[in-house]
Amino acid sequence: MNKRIGIIDIGSNSVRLLLAEIGANNSIRIINELKEYLRLGAGLDKNKILSEEKIELTLKTLATYKNICNAFDVSEITAVATEAVRSAKNQREFLNRIKNDASLDITVLSGKEEAYYDYFSTINSMNVDNALIMDIGGASTELILVKNRNLVNSISMPFGAINLMKQFEINDVFEKDQEEKLKDFLLKQFNNLEWLKEAKGYTLIGIGGSIRTLGKIHRKSINYPLNFMHNYQMKSTDVTEIYNLVKGKTNAQRKKIKGLSSDRADIFLGAAAEISTLIDLCSIEDIIISRNGIREGLLYSHICKDNKPLDNVLDFSINAMLINHNIDIKHAEHIYHLMNSLYEALKPIIKHSINLHNIIRTSAMLHDIGSNITYYFHHKHSLYMILNSQINGLSHRELVLSAFIAASHRDDNLSINYSDYKLIIGKDDIEIINQLGLLLRIAENLDKSMISIVKDIHCCIDNDTVIIKTISDVSPSLEVKEASNSADAFKNLFNKKLYVV
Template identity: 45%
Template sequence: MKHVGVIDIGSNSMRLVLIEIGKKNYFRIIDEVKETVRLGMDMTIDGKLNPQRMEKAISTLASFKSLCEGLGACNIFPVATEAVRRASNQKEFLHIVKSTLNMEIRVLTGAEEAYYDYFGVINSLDFSNGLIMDIGGSSTELIWVKDKTKKEAISLPFGALNISDQFNLAEKMDSNTEKDLNKYLMVQFKKVTWLEEVKNLPLIGVGGTIRNIGKISRKTINYPIDRSHNYQMDSSEVLNIYDSIKYKNSEQRRKVKGLSKERSDIFIGAFSVAAALMKFCDNPRLIVSGGGLREGLIYEILRGEKVIKDVLEVSLNNIIKTLNIDKDHAHHVWELAESLYTQLKPLHKINGNSCKILKTAAMLNDCGKTINFYNYHKHNFYMLTNFPINGLSHKELIMAAYTMMLSVKENFDIDNSPYVTLLTEEDKYVIQRLGIILRLAECFDRKRNGNITKVECKLKSDQLFLRLFSKGTTETEQKEVESRGAYFTKVFGKTLQFE
């Protein structure tokens, strides 16, 4: 077991993420600390970092270092972005940090910052093509992703702090200022020639401003999930939120539900960048990414430059390893469930591919038992809806949680459950049938030893015949399946028989 601390010295805030790394590079975040330092604010005319803000930054780094040292051996990776990158007294700042804290700060180039944004996003979201945007305090990174590969990237020298300062947006923005700001941004975007080639792609947003936009949206519609990662909004909703806030003064902004009070003075400037880019590129929707620069650094530490091909698979296995779940049993249940799902398509008649939902439910169906066996299905539900699972939409995550619940409690009432507003009647239909398939798969590995190696299904009239291939006797597994036979017949109209 080893510990790693990643420190992100941004222009607006400084963050420490502490992770624990186990065998085969499974990891979990064990602490995260943020301090609003605004190192990129109040720089002198000749481009020097403000002495008071430097002092606060060094004090914050000392605090972060003490947290890392509290874990014993801990490798610390501090990186700095635009404010330090362009500071004329950069060397002085780095020297003070080195001499007082014995800490070597790596100052990222704009290209490196964009790369780590890309690497954090591509390894935590399931997508192939899109435009990534990270609005920082003093810079904005844009990355064009095509077929999961970083095709183009650029770091633009404006962000929440300097845009707000340049156009005096801290207190209020009026229509004339908005026109000037929009004109300025359009000129900047037109300089990036490759942006003309990324029209109509989803915009994937990184950073505090984007998370705040998502939180405002969730508060507005009473969204039942308190999760920012992979939250999605149509462009019309994003622009409507922007229009409803853009002319508010600083006091009015502080009252907006979902908007961080410490970000309220720089929020409009940063939001203007996002809104202008969405219009410029005709992005149909905005996807909030919880992964960015810090996560990109973490994935590089864990995997080098290798991009994760199956984000969901890696995420599920990471949870299995972290919780010390029986990996062999989890994978075998999924193999059996996948086989049943495929063979029973004429029976379940599920449109589309729900395998990601079934896979998640199958591989994590023991997670609640790590808390307590009794009522483990309730622990399952809570844990699944709160786990940092990558590769699933919010709806798919909730459907997986309900699938796990129905695999144990056949009479569970979805209509009186907390997340039902996210589901359609078709979704409920799918969940019910996936729950039965998962229950059968669990029954077939009741001994948890891989005894049943294969199941063949044959539909004949009003019966479903099951042929079991095994390493030993199958009485235990057959008995378990028979106990579920009445419910199977109720849902599918077929009786279960063994060949």
């Protein structure tokens, strides 16, 4: 029985709702996501009293979210609040009013808990071994040191995109003395963290709206072909360039920068200075952006027993897609087995030194995903669906290669304009697509009946021939015939005759 849950995050900049469905094998399907920029952090006065105006806005938003959850038959709502509520002197009054008016129980997360859920969302949606995670919110910043996929150290510091601008009275133009004072303050805070030295040279994984904005600005500036943010990669030089761009402009001018929304233009500068300071201090070269955060961390805590991270991020993501789209998992697994067997046997003539395992697994398992739209031309639908899905555990390059390879499992000479993706893949990658696409086509034809008649294969490579010997309990005449149709394409790619027996 599928279960629908709602997760509400009352942050210092925005209040968000995530609606998700948990299905078979703990598969996750996101149903809806909403946000309201209420800026609770800006509603705290010098005595840390949350203003009546902000309380009323929050109550109105939460009442709306509660109604939406009811309309979607949500069985469980998890609602949390972070730094603005955490530091408010009138916190108890605020929580009681939410309880009375919206019938919601709010859990105020400690800084350590907030950092933990940032970690948990990252470790379950990215292939991360060693990294420094940074989450910049409206009124707090979390830093998390990850080693060998384990959370080693973490801290939540009480400054973020909103209160940094307020503290240093940055209203429009960023004066040089303001920048110096802000950076001196940030350096002092970061240098107090002895363990931060261990992150020197690590990849920085960025969480939060301000860091996503960095990615959006960069994506727009280079006309990046993919329209999603998770796992987007940048260099420290890109961050420095964007920081130098925004700090020399007024608020009105910042609003005209592509990728920088008008809702964030007036608070982005403090966050950008914070990121720039950290990457300089820790000699960070690579930045990866995560679209996930504490909401997704809370979501994963619903499915991960004893809060133990997923064993395999990619497999979990692939299986969730197969389940959500009602695809034959047994057939997908068998195609993967046959394709991988072909790849391992033919490595001597494929001649690619890079690890292609994730690409082979993804393209084979998801090659039929487009049939959920319609069987006819489903390989074209598979291309689109993979390209526009957030498949956790894949780099953007691996995602693009997987999509093109999956689309190649039919032999109607699908036309793909690779030049549209030249920022992600190169000439060598096109050869990989052609070679693995052909192996996938052969594997698909070796299970043409979709009942695993061909149990396995054995390959023999000679000077000018390749023989694929099928292993089967009954005569696989249909499968042999269909797979043999790829002989001409095989000769063109590998300069060897193909025989399937």
